[in-house]
Amino acid sequence: MTVTALCLAVAALVAPGPVARHRIRFATDTEPAPARTVRSPLVIGAGVAVAAALVVGVAVALATSIVVATAMWRMRSRRRTRASDTDQRMLLGALETIIAELRVGNHPAEACAVAAQETGGPAADAFRVAAARARLGGSAADGLRGAAADPLGTHLERVAAAWAVSDRHGLALAELLSATRTDLLGRIRLRARTEAGLAGARATATVLAGLPALGVALGQAMGAAPIAVLSGGGFGGALLVLGTGLACAGLLWTDRISARVAS
Numbered sequence: 001m002t003v004t005a006l007c008l009a010v011a012a013l014v015a016p017g018p019v020a021r022h023r024i025r026f027a028t029d030t031e032p033a034p035a036r037t038v039r040s041p042l043v044i045g046a047g048v049a050v051a052a053a054l055v056v057g058v059a060v061a062l063a064t065s066i067v068v069a070t071a072m073w074r075m076r077s078r079r080r081t082r083a084s085d086t087d088q089r090m091l092l093g094a095l096e097t098i099i100a101e102l103r104v105g106n107h108p109a110e111a112c113a114v115a116a117q118e119t120g121g122p123a124a125d126a127f128r129v130a131a132a133r134a135r136l137g138g139s140a141a142d143g144l145r146g147a148a149a150d151p152l153g154t155h156l157e158r159v160a161a162a163w164a165v166s167d168r169h170g171l172a173l174a175e176l177l178s179a180t181r182t183d184l185l186g187r188i189r190l191r192a193r194t195e196a197g198l199a200g201a202r203a204t205a206t207v208l209a210g211l212p213a214l215g216v217a218l219g220q221a222m223g224a225a226p227i228a229v230l231s232g233g234g235f236g237g238a239l240l241v242l243g244t245g246l247a248c249a250g251l252l253w254t255d256r257i258s259a260r261v262a263s
Helices: 002-014 018-028 041-056 058-103 108-118 121-135 140-147 153-169 173-221 226-230 234-262
Strands: none
Touching: 058 108, 058 121, 058 153, 058 173, 058 234, 108 121, 108 140, 121 140, 121 153, 140 153, 153 173, 173 226, 173 234, 226 234
C-alpha cells in the first residue's frame, strides 16, 4: 500500500506538463488524446500529503503540511506587496508623464494616451480608459474611477478627484496632478520607512518561531530522543501538530500586525 501510494505521488509530480506535452507532440508529429482530468497543485499536494502520511505518520505529515502552507502563504503575501509597490511606482511615472505633457500644451486625452504607452500595469490600463473617455467627450475622471481596482483603487480615486476639481472649477490640471503625485510619493516613502522599521520585529518573530525546533535538536543531541516521541503518534504526535500550528499561527499573526501598521 505504501509503495503504491509513493509511486502514484511520484508519477503525479513527474507527469509532463502542457509545455512538455507540446514538445512531445512537436517531436513526434502526433496529437495526444485529450486529458480526462486537469492536474492542479492542490491535487498534487493532497497526493503527496497522503503518501507522506503513510510513510512517516499522520502527525508528521500534518505538521509538515502546516509548515509548507505557512511558507507559501507568506511568499504569496510578499509577492503581492512587491507587486503593489511596483504598480504604485508605475503610477508615479505615469503622473510624471501626464504632467510633463500638460505643461507643454498637449490635450489631457493625448497626455493620458502617452502615459498609457510609456508605462504598464493597472496604471496604464486606467489611463488608457481615461484617454478614450476624454476623446469621446466624456470625463477622464469618470474613466479613472471606472478603471480603479485594487491595489491602485485608492490612489486612482485621488487622481480622479483632482481631475474632477480641475474640470469643475477650471483650475490648472498640471498643478493638481503634481500635488497628487507629491502625496503619493510621500505615502510610498513613509511605507518604505515603516517596512524598514518593522524588519527587526519580523526577524525576531521568525527566530522565536524556530526556537522549538532548535530545542528538539538539542534534546536529540543530548540523547533524550524527542524526535521518536513526536513522530511516534499518540500524545507526542498531537503535541507536534499543536506546537507547529501555534508557531505558524504566531508568524501569520505577526505578518498581519505588521501589514496593518505599514498600510
